[in-house]
Amino acid sequence: MTGRKVKNGVMGGLVAASALLLIAVLAVIVWHIFISGVRYLNWDFFTKAPTPMGESGGVFNAIVGTFLITLVAAAIGTPFGMFAGIYVSEHRGQRFADIVRLCADALQGVPSIVIGIFGYTFLVARFRSYSALSASIALAFMFVPTTARVTEEVLNLVPSGLKEAAYALGARRSSVVWNVSIKTAAAGITSGLLTSMARIAGETAPLLFTAFGSRYIEWNMLRPMSALPLQIYIYASSPYPVLQQQAWSAAFVLVLLILLLQYGAKHLIARVLRVKA
Amino acid sequence: MVAQPSRSDRRELVRERAFTAAGVTAAVALVTTILLFLFELFITSRSSRAAFGWSFLWRSEWNPVTEKFGALPMIVGTLVTGFGALLISTPFALGIAIFLADYAGKRAAEPIKYLISLLGGLPSVIFGLWGLFVLVPLVSKFEVWFGKLVGSEALVASGTTGVGLLAAILLLGIMILPFSASLILESLLVVPTELKEGALALGATKWDTIQNVELPYVHKSTVGALVLSLGRALGETMAVTMVIGNGMKMPTSLFDPANTLASAIANQFLEATSPVYIASLIQLGLILFVISIIINIAARVILRRGVQQ
Numbered sequence: 001m002t003g004r005k006v007k008n009g010v011m012g013g014l015v016a017a018s019a020l021l022l023i024a025v026l027a028v029i030v031w032h033i034f035i036s037g038v039r040y041l042n043w044d045f046f047t048k049a050p051t052p053m054g055e056s057g058g059v060f061n062a063i064v065g066t067f068l069i070t071l072v073a074a075a076i077g078t079p080f081g082m083f084a085g086i087y088v089s090e091h092r093g094q095r096f097a098d099i100v101r102l103c104a105d106a107l108q109g110v111p112s113i114v115i116g117i118f119g120y121t122f123l124v125a126r127f128r129s130y131s132a133l134s135a136s137i138a139l140a141f142m143f144v145p146t147t148a149r150v151t152e153e154v155l156n157l158v159p160s161g162l163k164e165a166a167y168a169l170g171a172r173r174s175s176v177v178w179n180v181s182i183k184t185a186a187a188g189i190t191s192g193l194l195t196s197m198a199r200i201a202g203e204t205a206p207l208l209f210t211a212f213g214s215r216y217i218e219w220n221m222l223r224p225m226s227a228l229p230l231q232i233y234i235y236a237s238s239p240y241p242v243l244q245q246q247a248w249s250a251a252f253v254l255v256l257l258i259l260l261l262q263y264g265a266k267h268l269i270a271r272v273l274r275v276k277a
Numbered sequence: 278m279v280a281q282p283s284r285s286d287r288r289e290l291v292r293e294r295a296f297t298a299a300g301v302t303a304a305v306a307l308v309t310t311i312l313l314f315l316f317e318l319f320i321t322s323r324s325s326r327a328a329f330g331w332s333f334l335w336r337s338e339w340n341p342v343t344e345k346f347g348a349l350p351m352i353v354g355t356l357v358t359g360f361g362a363l364l365i366s367t368p369f370a371l372g373i374a375i376f377l378a379d380y381a382g383k384r385a386a387e388p389i390k391y392l393i394s395l396l397g398g399l400p401s402v403i404f405g406l407w408g409l410f411v412l413v414p415l416v417s418k419f420e421v422w423f424g425k426l427v428g429s430e431a432l433v434a435s436g437t438t439g440v441g442l443l444a445a446i447l448l449l450g451i452m453i454l455p456f457s458a459s460l461i462l463e464s465l466l467v468v469p470t471e472l473k474e475g476a477l478a479l480g481a482t483k484w485d486t487i488q489n490v491e492l493p494y495v496h497k498s499t500v501g502a503l504v505l506s507l508g509r510a511l512g513e514t515m516a517v518t519m520v521i522g523n524g525m526k527m528p529t530s531l532f533d534p535a536n537t538l539a540s541a542i543a544n545q546f547l548e549a550t551s552p553v554y555i556a557s558l559i560q561l562g563l564i565l566f567v568i569s570i571i572i573n574i575a576a577r578v579i580l581r582r583g584v585q586q
């Protein structure tokens with residue numbers, strides 16, 4: 001009898017300890033990024049391209065690159081992802097829709113380096129040049145499955161009574177989906193898009209052999225371009241302490257950007273839940 | 278007089294058709310993507326298969342100079358780091374999920390869940406940076422200490438680097454923790470309250486209930502969650518690439534520098550010049566792709582069965 005009680009207490013302590021450990025690990029990582037990242041931040045860091053010796057320059061080229069590459073990837077991926085999500089949600093329970101959902105799930109699990117090497121053979125090798133656009137297309141392959149799944153899940157939450165009312169008024173499927181389902185689910189879908197963008201903004205491996213990186217501030221999507229994750233990787237692997245410090249600062253900026261996108265997503269989700277309640 | 282469809286009717290019909298076509302196109306495109314990946318990677322890696330055939334899978338020599346390529350060291354590296362990470366993170370993942378489902382009140386659970394999603398959302402390269410500059414020096418110290426303990430001069434000498442399998446396992450363990458914890462939590466939350474209350478009413482302690490009612494109820498979906506996490510760990514690229522040391526030889530101890538399938542590609546692809554070298558690296562990517570598709574589909578099937586029971 002007491003043995004059970006002791007075990008109960010011990011196990012309770014253990015599960016609480018594992019939760020504490022998780023918090024501790026996160027705190028340590030965030031602390032390092034913050035402390036090492038903030039120390040070397042200055043105005044030049046945000047506004048200048050790297051100088052040849054890497055002493056006084058910044059990562060403006062990478063910030064521009066991350067925005068351009070991520071936005072173009074999202075622009076390419078959004079229609080595919082949303083329509084695939086609409087298709088699966090509208091054909092719930094049908095065999096092909098199930099297969100599409102399974103494929104989306106499987107694609108979400110494809111390692112990022114495989115996406116990168118595919119981007120290289122499919123685009124870079126074919127057109128014989130590294131380019132930011134090929135990086136965007138590679139990232140779009142990661143963006144589509146997540147967007148499709150989120151769109152489907154959010155659309156499934158739309159009350160069927162609403163849609164049935166629209167059908168009863170003689171509306172066609174396209175206008176029911178556009179004017180009723182999408183409108184009802186707009187905040188949720190937007191939130192999903194932001195989450196997916198936060199994910200691809202931090203990806204490095206798909207960019208290694210596509211965007212390749214560049215020391216210059218580049219606006220042309222058909223040329224090699226840098227991005228924050230790429231810059232972090234390159235600087236972290238360099239033997240120069242100055243560049244390693246810049247890697248931490250770039251990491252800080254990247255995490256801030258991702259948190260901002262995620263915060264936006266969470267805020268929107270909270271609004272959806274409030275409307276529902 | 279035949280009634281002509283009005284202009285707005287026709288426009289609506291066109292819109293309806295375009296809408297249907299767009300949905301079908303996107304759905305078909307999604308399915309075709311998997312085939313496109315398979316096809317593309319298969320075609321571009323054929324010169325590696327022409328040179329080595331099936332023996333690519335079990336040859337342990339990876340030598341860019343003599344252009345002899347075998348994937349075994351990378352396959353071993355991938356399996357050791359993947360299963361190692363799963364082994365060290367699973368107890369904690371279970372603990373966290375159980376804590377959140379049964380012990381923490383809503384007030385404590387919500388912020389912790391938020392922290393978990395925060396940790397899970399950090400990019401791989403950030404973990405790599407942290408691993409390289411914080412974790413690897415710690416591993417190095419441990420390696421020297423351990424080397425002195427067992428009296429191995431080689432370990433003490435190699436301990437100056439700290440990069441290798443062990444660093445990769447520890448970092449991967451941290452990285453998949455939020456993922457597996459939140460998946461397990463999801464399945465714990467669907468255990469019917471009546472079952473738990475029934476056990477408690479019979480005089481079972483909280484832990485008795487968890488051990489004998491909850492965990493048996495979710496064991497299938499927990500396995501599914503762990504398989505999914507394993508898939509994540511096997512394909513994780515940047516963080517592993519930065520701490521595993523790009524070793525080309527077959528690793529013989531946990532402290533050895535090694536490579537996974539993913540890290541070998543990331544480390545070597547841009548340096549690869551000869552066609553056979555490039556094709557062999559793409560072949561590694563093809564192996565990784567096939568493994569990840571199989572694992573992901575298997576995990577989804579297990580998870581679905583777990584939910585249906």
